[in-house]
Amino acid sequence: MATEVLVPVLGESITEATLGEWLKQPGDPVKADEPIASLETDKVSVEVPSPVAGVMGAHAVQPGDTVSVGAMIATIDAGDGAPAKTAAPEAGSTTAAAPAPAAAPQEAGGNVDAAALSPSVRRAILEHGVDPATVKGSGKDGRLTKEDIVAAASNKPAAAPAAAPAAAPAAAPVAAGGERREERVKMTRLRQTIARRLKEAQDTAALLTTFNDVDMTAVIEARTKYKDLFEKKHGVRLGFMGFFVKAACMALKDIPSVNAYIEGDEIVYHDYADISVAVSAPQGLVVPVIRSADQMSVAQVEKTIGDFGKRAKEGTLKMDEMKGGTFTISNGGVFGSLMSTPIINPPQSAVLGLHRIEDRPVVRNGQVVVRPMMYLALSYDHRIIDGREAVTFLAALKNAIEDPTRLLIDL
The missing domain is CATH 2.40.50.100 (RNA polymerase II/Efflux pump adaptor protein, barrel-sandwich hybrid domain)
Structure with a gap:
């Protein structure tokens, strides 16, 4: 049956x-x-x-x-x-035991x-x-x-140089004629959806990107000083995303239009911050949502992001965890990106792009010093967010990261 x-x-x-x-x-x-x-x-x-x-x-x-x-x-x-594992060999076979090594x-x-x-x-x-x-x-x-x-x-070890004369004739056909192959692979449904939504964002929104840079010295020092105690107490590593999520939530309160979106002829504002975090998965980029991130501690944010990353790799994220979101943070820095212009995640109106940290010369108190710097990029829908608001948002975020104490006293 x-x-x-x-x-x-x-x-x-x-x-x-x-x-x-x-x-x-x-x-x-x-x-x-x-x-x-x-x-x-x-x-x-x-x-x-x-x-x-x-x-x-x-x-x-x-x-x-x-x-x-x-x-x-x-x-x-x-x-x-x-029975499927002990199927008898075909009649007339003289190598009944041969299939066993093939399982190795x-x-x-x-x-x-x-x-x-x-x-x-x-x-x-x-x-x-x-x-x-x-x-x-x-x-x-x-x-x-x-x-x-x-x-x-x-x-894989690098190919050894041809030492034996016999190796030369074997390489000749490839060099002379070449074996050029093409493969057509149907786009996955997820990749098709990503392509469609990104194109819709470009066609619908008036996209603009503004940049700033941030000195990561204070955050790096805090992370170095407290990472062991933090992991021992909370069972999760202290990363940079926890700081940026909390700083973004604080800036969103100051500039509510960055946390809003257009619906028809109305602007929908939110008194909460549901932060979408771009996570790399084998099938492509997925964007699970940290619900009410503004109410969470840094430890809770780090635990949530860690869980998302693990389950994205396993392919076990749930559908409800991908819905909604009022603002997105995408960290291309983990892949080595220096600067980018991210595309918003509709119907949201803005996305923050983080990039790699690198030592650069900057001027502090009239002196040229080397500091760990990161470029920030805010892409936004100019229909709802003015340039002044975008610049002010990035400035507030920059101030919070360069002086993390602001995150504790909400300044």
């Missing part, structure tokens, strides 16, 4: 998704509630659990297919899956079945020339992620 696996309810107003990857192949044993497939929605990846224990049956759809809520995507057969690469590199790898992982394998069987997966259930492939590629 086979049990149908149906696409679960994905959230309010979401009626369809894209099958990202199969986590179980036909014949694999499955437990009740064990994830068997991953679905990609407009915002997050959602795992589909098995409704019963048994053996994975036939796949009704393939990775990349669009499926509707309630649609049947697979079946679960009764049994424990043992799969154990070393996690799930290396091409059908089970996500498109981004397959693309990374082709780009970097990495054998997936030699890579240990860090994803859920040991699955390979794009980051695993990139890390393995960076750790």
